[in-house]
Amino acid sequence: MHTSWETSESAEAYSRETAAAQWKPMGYPEVFRSLDLTGADDRPLLDFGCGPGFVAHYAAEEYGRNVIGVDVSGSMIEYATAHYDHPLVSYREIPISGGLDFLASEEIGACMSCFVFMQMPSTELQVDACRQIRRVLTPGGRFAMLNTHPGSVGVQFSTLRNGEAGRAYLPGDPMVTSLRTANGSLTLRDFFWRVEDYAHAMEAGGFRDVAIEHLPPPPADPTPHPQFLLLSGRA
Template sequence: MGTQWKDTVDVADGFDAYDDLPERLIGYPAVFAALGIGDPSVRTVLDYGCGPGKVANRVVGASAAHVVAADISAAMLDIARTRRAHPRIQYHQIDSGGLPFLADDSVDAAMSCYVFINVGEQAQIKAIVAEVHRVLRPGGRYAILDTNPDTTGIRFSTFRSGEPGRVYAHGERRQVLLHQPGGGVLELIDHHWPRQTYLDVLAEAGFREITVAQPLLDPAAAAQAETPPAEATRPPFLIVSGVK
């Protein structure tokens, strides 16, 4: 069993305190580019697995879009509603993975950041992707961001996912260390899914034009560091997207 996100206040607080620097510099810009965040045609964005609302808040900061932000964790949503309330963000709690508050073909774009790696059964991942496909309008794009299964065990600037040198099986539990500002480490347990899993579940749900991105830190940003971080040469994130 992985980390219990649903009702764990300490985990929610620790995750919110985590400085998501690599995600801000590398991961989220790639997701936003894939979805066309900022384009006037992208008016409603689904953030499936919104956590404490950091990404949803960045979407409304970067565009005029409205965000439907949904998560299974009441503790995460309490943080999001308290610290990241916004008139263009609607927060919803998910029960059993479904999105009954959204009609078919009702959102222009959708994303899931750090969702698949926190699901231990591929059947459940398939159900999530099918539900996102249902609510996404034809022609809309879905983007998934997770830690890169091909760089498991690498110590990046603020996190390490998996033990160095270890080869993980399909869906196997994996230790994650999030290094907190000012010291301290939040230890989590997620699941290892190879790249092909992402491609397969999107294709099975009916997504087309599936693309894979593995962005690196911009060379100019890397040059500012006294010691080049791992993100300059080893991609920390896998971003998979497809069109309905």
């Protein structure tokens, strides 16, 4: 990851600011819908890049699903374990390569990855992560990938801005994401990727029926630009 999450302060700051930004409407309802978490599949849900754990905790609480949250940041995993513990959720630190070797093939029922692939500096890492996720998913299992929308670079939403206004970014260019709330501000160092780059990663990783949704900002942020990009596919 381009942003350093290796301190407890950074994990706490991210959790605090995203909570203040009222994260639940920010593309997550569409993630849960695309995964059909109300279905009868009792295999675990994988949260790939779970961060401080609030989304994994919510999914377990709301849908009664067993959730495995993984992240490359030990500080995030420590924070999630301490602050978002749940009897249905387990957290695990994974290597920077995103290794899922501890999971058996076809062990997972569904997978979500929210605002993670935009932090990967290369298409090779994105494709490799998709391949690993594809391996552990049961046949037909769904994968949902949520990122900010590359078509809205430089647009100032109520709490979020990706990149600088008026600047043209090329695939893989570093891009600063600014999160600003009443509680303070947070700067994240991401990378610019096009819609087709994310779609390529999923398809090259073995996913089929890849669907793309251009999601608007929450209703409280009346802006005509799409704020989030959701891709979903089947293993």
